Amino acid sequence: MNDTLPPLREIIRKHDLRAKKSFGQNFLLDLNLTGKIARVAGNLDDSVVYEVGPGPGGLTRALLANGASRVVAVEMDERCLPALEEITNAFDNRLEIISGNALDINEPEAMKLNAQVTARIASNLPYNVGTLLFIKWLTLETWKPWYSSLTLMFQKEVAERIVAKPNTKAYGRLSVLAQWRGNVRIAMHVPAAAFTPPPKVDSAIIHYEPTEPIDPDVKLSDLELVVEKAFGQRRKMLRASLKSLPVDALKLLAMADIKETARAETLSVADFVKLAKTYRQLL
CATH class of the missing domain: 1.10.8.100 (rRNA adenine dimethylase, C-terminal domain)
Structure with a gap:
């Protein structure tokens, strides 16, 4: 991790970044934990990583420290932008910040992607839009998609629905959409106590990699x-x-x-x- 950056708790105090329910925010401040999440995303060397809801930048810092050539982060909470600018300066401008709503973003355009670039998505998704964004990325008409993997934080219950198998209560629409043209697994569990403020439920990291569809002729x-x-x-x-x-x-x-x-x-x-x-x- 870059030595020029202070601990995240200092960043939060400095910029008065109390998590807001309206943004679905729960901050991860343990840089060892965010480092583990970044490693779940795979070999980030030369990858461009798309991150939604970086907040004060705990996962952002880990993605950059683990080799991402660029991180493009979309943040709706303008209070977080000065804290993210500090990361941009500390990591040689490898962080690009977009202020806006991730549901409205054309990601390949925003990331300036081309055929030579490996793109990944890695995010501690805001709880209030996490499922909507996941479905957006699963239901792209063009396949294989522009990204090579998704590494995403969800509430534990949602993560279990994504990976669920038939004849289980959790199996449903999300399971089918995630599994008909992709491999998905729960990579790690994250207890509520790891967050500031702690949510009422535990969370989990899922890792998804697109594959060929079961039947390419299906609409x-x-x-x-x-x-x-x-x-x-x-x-x-x-x-x-x-x-x-x-x-x-x-x-x-x-x-x-x-x-x-x-x-x-x-x-x-x-x-x-x-x-x-x-x-x-x-x-």
């Missing part, structure tokens, strides 16, 4: 629709939960060779892909 919009309908009424049999689709639900299930009495949580990711492909054939 993303079809998969999203079928999954949404199936899990929208997860306690019902599929013959009922898929009834609102603009095709005959019984015919759809029969053609996809899926029992009409099955429930959404019993289907594999490959089953949902097959349902989505069959749905397109029936339109």
Whole structure:
């Protein structure tokens, strides 16, 4: 870690950076912990890393110290910008700060990406937009995507939903979207006590790497629709939960060779892909 930077607690005191609920903020101040998270992201040498919600910059400092050629950080809280500027100065201007809402950012454009650049996303995501951003990155039409990996902090319950397998309570829409064209795992757990202020729940780091889709001919919009309908009424049999689709639900299930009495949580990711492909054939 760069010796010219003071401890994060001093930075927070200096800039009066009390975490705000309205920004979904919980700061990580342990630089050993942020270093571990940065290492989960992989070999950062020559990588450009995109970070959302850096706050006072604990993870930012770790990403730069672990070899990232550049970090592009999007921060909505203007109070944090002077603290982040100190990191920019300490790390030879390898940190670029964007003041704005990450939901509105065109990341490849903001990061000035080209074919020679390896891009990664690594963030202690603000709790209030974390799932929305993850879905945004999972549902890009162009695949493989512009990033090579996602290393993201979520509430433990959300992380468990992302990696969940069929026939479990946690298995659902997020599980299918994350797993149909990517490998994902929980890389480490982070207790609530590690944060300032401590949230009411523990957190976890997931690491996601995009892969080829299970079936490249499946349309993303079809998969999203079928999954949404199936899990929208997860306690019902599929013959009922898929009834609102603009095709005959019984015919759809029969053609996809899926029992009409099955429930959404019993289907594999490959089953949902097959349902989505069959749905397109029936339109």
